[in-house]
Amino acid sequence: MLKSPIMLLWAGFSPFILSVMAMFHLPGQTKFYSGKVRDVYTIDKKWLVMVASDRISAFDVILPKPIPFKGQVLNQIAAYMLEATSDICPNWLLDVPAPNVSIGKNCNPFKIEMVVRGNLTGHAWRTYSSGKRVLCGVNMAEDMKENDYFATPIITPSTKAVQGHDEDISAAEIIAKGLATSKEWDILSEYTLQLFERGKDIAAQRGLILVDTKYEFGKIGDTIYLMDEIHTPDSSRYFYADGFDERQVKGERQKQLSKEFVREWLIANNFMGKEGQTVPEMNDEWVNTISHRYIELYEKVIGKKFKPGTLSQEETSDRIITSLDKIKKEEKS
Ligand SMILES: Nc1ncnc2c1ncn2[C@@H]1O[C@H](COP(=O)(O)OP(=O)(O)O)[C@@H](O)[C@H]1O
Numbered sequence: 001m002l003k004s005p006i007m008l009l010w011a012g013f014s015p016f017i018l019s020v021m022a023m024f025h026l027p028g029q030t031k032f033y034s035g036k037v038r039d040v041y042t043i044d045k046k047w048l049v050m051v052a053s054d055r056i057s058a059f060d061v062i063l064p065k066p067i068p069f070k071g072q073v074l075n076q077i078a079a080y081m082l083e084a085t086s087d088i089c090p091n092w093l094l095d096v097p098a099p100n101v102s103i104g105k106n107c108n109p110f111k112i113e114m115v116v117r118g119n120l121t122g123h124a125w126r127t128y129s130s131g132k133r134v135l136c137g138v139n140m141a142e143d144m145k146e147n148d149y150f151a152t153p154i155i156t157p158s159t160k161a162v163q164g165h166d167e168d169i170s171a172a173e174i175i176a177k178g179l180a181t182s183k184e185w186d187i188l189s190e191y192t193l194q195l196f197e198r199g200k201d202i203a204a205q206r207g208l209i210l211v212d213t214k215y216e217f218g219k220i221g222d223t224i225y226l227m228d229e230i231h232t233p234d235s236s237r238y239f240y241a242d243g244f245d246e247r248q249v250k251g252e253r254q255k256q257l258s259k260e261f262v263r264e265w266l267i268a269n270n271f272m273g274k275e276g277q278t279v280p281e282m283n284d285e286w287v288n289t290i291s292h293r294y295i296e297l298y299e300k301v302i303g304k305k306f307k308p309g310t311l312s313q314e315e316t317s318d319r320i321i322t323s324l325d326k327i328k329k330e331e332k333s
């Protein structure tokens, strides 16, 4: 039943070429895609089995070492958040049969990412500090400092590039290019703002600020579904709320609880995913630090102790197959 374990082939130049072989062989499997972080199995064209790996990506490049428990952290935060937002819009998730596995509906993706920002941080700040005051067709006020709140959250979409880096795009361009109709855009942006508000509420209850995040949507027939992972440390930035205002006033750095610290470490070591740059060496201590940060984030966001998964690959495979059987039966009845 099981194929050989993950095979990582990566060349000594940057960006790494990484090919991953399917870890499972599932009945009805019609396609296998290995994303930067997740392995995606399509079943009978209708369902997806998404296996969150421990791979970590930054600047659209997969780093050379896996981060223990990262896949489980991501998968479980996403599942929690999809459940906690299911009254806002339909989402793809049907079952979480194992700590690092989600099964759900296969959607026809919009080729855009709905990025939404509460604060002037990261890419928005880099754009702003370069002198620009318009991002993705959205105006940004004068005299803002890094990490300041926008008057209201702004949507700054990006293209979902098949290869290479995602690029900023405006609502007008999205509609002009037919990536979404204007009616669909209205729905997508309404969902995005509502989801973000909910995400911020959940974060606030745990003493965190959800700074920015991105959502992906797709369609089944005419229905728009929220898909992919949401509000995870890979797709979002979180700050500690405690002391945020004081730090802003004093112009101090904010306390991050997200993947940003990995990006900062890479930048400090002269890597921004550009051609010719090489990923700095990751020693075991650093890998452990990242792993702990992910677990810390899980516990903070979910408000529960993290329980490391102990399922073997074989057990995981069995659980997936049982879950798929159930899903298929329910569909028939
Ligand atoms: N319900 C869904 N239907 C179709 N595609 C999905 C769904 N949920 C997530 N995806 C896609 O599956 C992939 C998840 O793998 P990921 O590791 O995030 O890959 P990527 O490198 O493409 O971001 C993404 O391309 C995402 O758009």
Ligand SMILES: [Mg+2]
Residues within 6 Å of the ligand: 035
């Ligand atoms: Mg992704």
